[in-house]
Amino acid sequence: MRLNLRWPSRAVGRFEKWIAQRHQERVLAGEITPQGPCPKEDFLQKLARKSRGIPLSDPRVDHAATCPACMRRLLAMRREHHARRQKVMLATAVTACVVIAAIVTVARHEVQKRSSTTNEAVIAETVNLWGAGAFRGQQPGQLQSVSLPAARVRLTIILPRFSSPGRYVVAVTHGSDGNGLITEAASTATNRGQQETLSVDLDLRRAHAGQYYLSTTHERDQASYYYPLQIR
Numbered sequence: 001m002r003l004n005l006r007w008p009s010r011a012v013g014r015f016e017k018w019i020a021q022r023h024q025e026r027v028l029a030g031e032i033t034p035q036g037p038c039p040k041e042d043f044l045q046k047l048a049r050k051s052r053g054i055p056l057s058d059p060r061v062d063h064a065a066t067c068p069a070c071m072r073r074l075l076a077m078r079r080e081h082h083a084r085r086q087k088v089m090l091a092t093a094v095t096a097c098v099v100i101a102a103i104v105t106v107a108r109h110e111v112q113k114r115s116s117t118t119n120e121a122v123i124a125e126t127v128n129l130w131g132a133g134a135f136r137g138q139q140p141g142q143l144q145s146v147s148l149p150a151a152r153v154r155l156t157i158i159l160p161r162f163s164s165p166g167r168y169v170v171a172v173t174h175g176s177d178g179n180g181l182i183t184e185a186a187s188t189a190t191n192r193g194q195q196e197t198l199s200v201d202l203d204l205r206r207a208h209a210g211q212y213y214l215s216t217t218h219e220r221d222q223a224s225y226y227y228p229l230q231i232r
């Protein structure tokens, strides 16, 4: 038969605590006569912080463990030390919260910046009006509908068959009579084979999604050609 002489650790902890408590009470009541003089304050400070630099064989340790005055100082220091540690922990927690909040704010700002950068991006679009009918002034014909994003657009327009070479003004308007101008840009047509092609930068960021008109006006022929434009 094996005898298990080890007590459950929790019971040992409780027992040791009780012994320490009893010892403390007896010291504070002056029932134990301390040996030697009281050590200096900084030594008691080190002892209160359980400094590993102090060997237990040091006679000052023995004194502090048996002197009511030193014991009282030690207990007070322990309480101060504990309170300070709690304050540090609280401060650390607050700092962590502030840091997290800062990271969240910066991340949000980055996302906003990125989305606004996306907004800044120039989108290339091509509109082929080669076979398109337009209407000139108030004469609607067979209409070619055009769709563009509400963004900065680098627009390439393939002008309708039989278009003249030269300089054109391209405009986006609310009305089919040129009213409610959103933006306009001028460009000289380049000839590619049989086709006349225009390239213009249009800023449609301020336009809301909806129905507009895209117009082309030749510099020598002041009449404009309008195409229904859907801004998406």
Ligand SMILES: [Zn+2]
Residues within 6 Å of the ligand: 034, 037, 038, 039, 063, 064, 067, 068, 069, 070, 071
């Ligand atoms: Zn003492």
